[in-house]
Every structure is written in structure tokens, then in C-alpha cells.
Amino acid sequence: MALENHPMWRLPRHHLDTEDAHDHVHWVELFYDLIHVVIIFLLGNYLSDHLSFSGFLVFAGLFIAVWFAWADSSVFNSLYVSTDIKHRMIMCSQIVTAMVMAASIPHVHDKGWMFFAIAFAINRLIIAYLYHRTNRLGVEESKLATHVSRNFLVLSVLFAASAFLSAPYSYLLFGLGIFSIQMLYMMPKVGVLENQRFLPRLGHMSERFALLLLIVSGEGFFKLVITLSEKGIYKASPSVIVNFIFGGIAIFVLCWIYFDFVGNGKPKDNKKWTLVSWWLAHLVLMMSAVMIGVALAGEVKVGFLEPYPLKYGAIGCTGLAIYLLSLLWIQFNIEKRVAHRFATVKIRVFGVVLALVTLPILPHVPAIIGNLLWGTALISQIALPVTKAYFTLSEEEQAKTS
Known part of the structure; x- marks a missing residue:
């Protein structure tokens, strides 16, 4: 069997460009989900320890950020069937960023914030690289991968900058980045959802x-x-x-x-x-x-x-x-x-x-x-x-x- 026909060496493919794409979740994606068991548990602990309006707002903000980190990765894996060795190593590094985010949650009010924001920024940078890789390999001939990769690259810088600001400016900048992610998907005419190739499985x-x-x-x-x-x-x-x-x-x-x-x-x-x-x-x-x-x-x-x-x-x-x-x-x-x-x-x-x-x-x-x-x-x-x-x-x- 030629290497390119084996899942561990086959290049990523847009699911619209392959006839054998299926809807089942790959084990690597399931493993990425596994770390979110820990994150959700720690978020629940945070809410239990901060049962106030301000505590709920922090919990909600963290949950939304973590959910988007999970969802953006899931969207990429839904668009592009990726099972090769390099993709698995990239996903492994993304799991590590999620681990750091999880460990930062109990102390996110003080010294934990810097670790959370930097880990989140690297997580966004990895998403940018995944889309860039499909473009570099010639997997995506439209402007989709270039557009999304650029968006996440810019936003990763924004999230990283929020790690070094004092509150409340750090939270405001981070929140602006989260809001911008969704606007870059949804905005009329220029949003990624306007691209016909942006159709996950x-x-x-x-x-x-x-x-x-x-x-x-x-x-x-x-x-x-x-x-x-x-x-x-x-x-x-x-x-x-x-x-x-x-x-x-x-x-x-x-x-x-x-x-x-x-x-x-x-x-x-x-x-x-x-x-x-x-x-x-x-x-x-x-x-x-x-x-x-x-x-x-x-x-x-x-x-x-x-x-x-x-x-x-x-x-x-x-x-x-x-x-x-x-x-x-x-x-x-x-x-x-x-x-x-x-x-x-x-x-x-x-x-x-x-x-x-x-x-x-x-x-x-x-x-x-x-x-x-x-x-x-x-x-x-x-x-x-x-x-x-x-x-x-x-x-x-x-x-x-x-």
C-alpha cells in the first residue's frame, strides 16, 4: 500500500473533495474532548466557590472561551479530514494548551490569569497553523484557509497581549478577542460563513x-x-x-x-x-x-x-x-x-x-x-x-x- 493511502501519512483533505469522508469522530478528537472533562469539572468548582453575580460572570466568560477553543478545533477537524502523523502531533500540542488552561482556572483571578491567557493564545495560534498548513500543502485552493489562518493569527496576538495587562483591561481585551472570533465568522459579506467551502460535516x-x-x-x-x-x-x-x-x-x-x-x-x-x-x-x-x-x-x-x-x-x-x-x-x-x-x-x-x-x-x-x-x-x-x-x-x- 502506498504511504499516501495510509491514514498516518495521508494529507489532510477537505471533506467536499473526498468521497469516503464519514461523520464518525476520530480517536484523536475524542482524546481532545477528554481534557475538557477536567476543564468542565474545574469550571464547576470555580462556580461552586464563587456563588455570586460577579463569580457567575467570570465563570460564564471562562466557559465561553473554553467552549470556543473546543469548537474551533472541532470545526477544523470537521472541514478537513486529517489523520496524518503531523496532525496528531499538532493536536497533542493543543491538548497541552488545554491542560494549562485547566490548571489555571482555580487561580484565574490573580497569577493564574497570565497562564490561562497565554495558553489560550497558543491554542488559537495552533488553529491558525492548522489552516495555514492546508493552504501550504495545496489542500485548500480557495481563500478559506488563508482567511481563517490570518484571523486566528491576529487574534492570538491579542489574547497574548491580554496576559500582560492589569485587570480590568486584560479581561476587556480578552473579551474583545472572543467577540471578534464570532464576528469574523458571521459578519455579512466578509465573514467566513459567506465562503461556500466553509461547510463542516x-x-x-x-x-x-x-x-x-x-x-x-x-x-x-x-x-x-x-x-x-x-x-x-x-x-x-x-x-x-x-x-x-x-x-x-x-x-x-x-x-x-x-x-x-x-x-x-x-x-x-x-x-x-x-x-x-x-x-x-x-x-x-x-x-x-x-x-x-x-x-x-x-x-x-x-x-x-x-x-x-x-x-x-x-x-x-x-x-x-x-x-x-x-x-x-x-x-x-x-x-x-x-x-x-x-x-x-x-x-x-x-x-x-x-x-x-x-x-x-x-x-x-x-x-x-x-x-x-x-x-x-x-x-x-x-x-x-x-x-x-x-x-x-x-x-x-x-x-x-x-
């Missing part, structure tokens, strides 16, 4: 989104298990154990409603704003999933009769409302599936309203009542559609056979 990206959602949701399990293990499961009262189990079930249901109604769903068309909505809705969805995971750690801090910790309840109720709205947002932008007949706007709105109504009630009722209200908001999102689907489809089947 949508099935591949939907699979990446689904895998990351599992990672993000898994952070909630980490929080629950570690919080109880540190407390000592042998010290926990029966009510705390029940709350602990409820938290695990809630995380499972979060994944259930995602995969039944939008998981692995491709955008309904290739229009720019459909793709942008699909993209941004997943960002918001995953950030809200982390919020819920952090909030559920409060389950092992109280029994049935004490009020649920308000700060945990605030991010849990708000997070659930945002999660359900994001699901609806994604649902509007993907191909229709049978489940959409039963996951109606009214059901989603019911869950959102009940989650928000629960928030002001939490300080005044026992935790068991708060859990009942919040749990109803969540579990209704699968129980109502499934029940409705069962009776509707059964009636339709009877009508066909009669």
Missing part, C-alpha cells in the same frame, strides 16, 4: 456536540459523588441519600431529553443563520447544564426539612429554564423528527415557568417541596411527551388496522 459536528453534552452533564455526577464522599456517606442521613439519588436521576433526565429531541440532529438547512443559531444554542445549553450540575451538589448539603441552599437553588432554577429554552431553540433549527410532534412549545414553556416560579419559593419551604417543584419542571419534559406519544401513536396504529 454537519453529522460530524452534531456527534461532537452530543459527546460534549455527555461530558458537561457528567460534571454534575462528579459534583454529587465527590461532595457526598468528602462528607462521608456513612454520616449521611436517609433524607440526604434520597436527595443524592434524586440528583443523579435529574442528570440522567437532562441527557434523556437532549438525545430524544435534539441529540445528533443536523441543521434543517445550510443557511447562515440556521447554522449560527444551532451553534450558539449548543453553547448556551452546555453552560446551563454545568449550572444545573453545580446546583445539584446542594442536594447532599440538606435533608428533607431544611430549605434548599438559595445560591445553589438560584443557579439550578435559572439553569433549568435556560436549558429548556436552548433545547427549544435547537429544535427549531434542526431537521424534523417524530419526537418533535410531542415536545411542543407549551410543554417547554410549562417547564421554564415552573422552574422560575420555584426560585422565589425555595427559601420559604422545605427542600423536599423545592425538589418536588423543580423535579416536576424537569421530569415533565420527558413524561408529558412520552405519554402523549404513546396514546397518539397507539390511536394512529389502531386507525390503520381498523
Whole structure:
């Protein structure tokens, strides 16, 4: 077999230029996702330790930055089928930058910021090089690779500069860079999305989104298990154990409603704003999933009769409302599936309203009542559609056979 036909020596190829491109995620991409397990866990810890409005803003900013670092790499790997040795080594270096970002998060307020910003800048520089490499190898004959490579090169300098400024100027410059990344994608006429070659493998990206959602949701399990293990499961009262189990079930249901109604769903068309909505809705969805995971750690801090910790309840109720709205947002932008007949706007709105109504009630009722209200908001999102689907489809089947 010629070397160029072997995956370890085959040059990167745009998926539109090859007939054997598939949507499955390569193991190198999965390994890159693996480091984000640690990052999401540390981001959740940060939010747990800074349950205030300012703490949430820092958490949200860090999450958005890390999510884009993951997403931009995923987009490149979706555009260009890259499996050769050099690409694997480049991805290895990108994983190292993600490791440094993760280790910087607990101290990002002070000396950790410089490490986070520099690692993020190098991560962007690596993306610039990946696109430059496709251009240099003659893989991409259009201006796509040149355009994107130049954008990320300039932005990497911007992010690096933010590492050496004092707050708040460092954060403002960094935030400007994050905003600029999206504008360089979306701007009319000059944005990268205007290039017809900028069309990732949508099935591949939907699979990446689904895998990351599992990672993000898994952070909630980490929080629950570690919080109880540190407390000592042998010290926990029966009510705390029940709350602990409820938290695990809630995380499972979060994944259930995602995969039944939008998981692995491709955008309904290739229009720019459909793709942008699909993209941004997943960002918001995953950030809200982390919020819920952090909030559920409060389950092992109280029994049935004490009020649920308000700060945990605030991010849990708000997070659930945002999660359900994001699901609806994604649902509007993907191909229709049978489940959409039963996951109606009214059901989603019911869950959102009940989650928000629960928030002001939490300080005044026992935790068991708060859990009942919040749990109803969540579990209704699968129980109502499934029940409705069962009776509707059964009636339709009877009508066909009669």
C-alpha cells in the first residue's frame, strides 16, 4: 500500500473533495474532548466557590472561551479530514494548551490569569497553523484557509497581549478577542460563513456536540459523588441519600431529553443563520447544564426539612429554564423528527415557568417541596411527551388496522 493511502501519512483533505469522508469522530478528537472533562469539572468548582453575580460572570466568560477553543478545533477537524502523523502531533500540542488552561482556572483571578491567557493564545495560534498548513500543502485552493489562518493569527496576538495587562483591561481585551472570533465568522459579506467551502460535516459536528453534552452533564455526577464522599456517606442521613439519588436521576433526565429531541440532529438547512443559531444554542445549553450540575451538589448539603441552599437553588432554577429554552431553540433549527410532534412549545414553556416560579419559593419551604417543584419542571419534559406519544401513536396504529 502506498504511504499516501495510509491514514498516518495521508494529507489532510477537505471533506467536499473526498468521497469516503464519514461523520464518525476520530480517536484523536475524542482524546481532545477528554481534557475538557477536567476543564468542565474545574469550571464547576470555580462556580461552586464563587456563588455570586460577579463569580457567575467570570465563570460564564471562562466557559465561553473554553467552549470556543473546543469548537474551533472541532470545526477544523470537521472541514478537513486529517489523520496524518503531523496532525496528531499538532493536536497533542493543543491538548497541552488545554491542560494549562485547566490548571489555571482555580487561580484565574490573580497569577493564574497570565497562564490561562497565554495558553489560550497558543491554542488559537495552533488553529491558525492548522489552516495555514492546508493552504501550504495545496489542500485548500480557495481563500478559506488563508482567511481563517490570518484571523486566528491576529487574534492570538491579542489574547497574548491580554496576559500582560492589569485587570480590568486584560479581561476587556480578552473579551474583545472572543467577540471578534464570532464576528469574523458571521459578519455579512466578509465573514467566513459567506465562503461556500466553509461547510463542516454537519453529522460530524452534531456527534461532537452530543459527546460534549455527555461530558458537561457528567460534571454534575462528579459534583454529587465527590461532595457526598468528602462528607462521608456513612454520616449521611436517609433524607440526604434520597436527595443524592434524586440528583443523579435529574442528570440522567437532562441527557434523556437532549438525545430524544435534539441529540445528533443536523441543521434543517445550510443557511447562515440556521447554522449560527444551532451553534450558539449548543453553547448556551452546555453552560446551563454545568449550572444545573453545580446546583445539584446542594442536594447532599440538606435533608428533607431544611430549605434548599438559595445560591445553589438560584443557579439550578435559572439553569433549568435556560436549558429548556436552548433545547427549544435547537429544535427549531434542526431537521424534523417524530419526537418533535410531542415536545411542543407549551410543554417547554410549562417547564421554564415552573422552574422560575420555584426560585422565589425555595427559601420559604422545605427542600423536599423545592425538589418536588423543580423535579416536576424537569421530569415533565420527558413524561408529558412520552405519554402523549404513546396514546397518539397507539390511536394512529389502531386507525390503520381498523
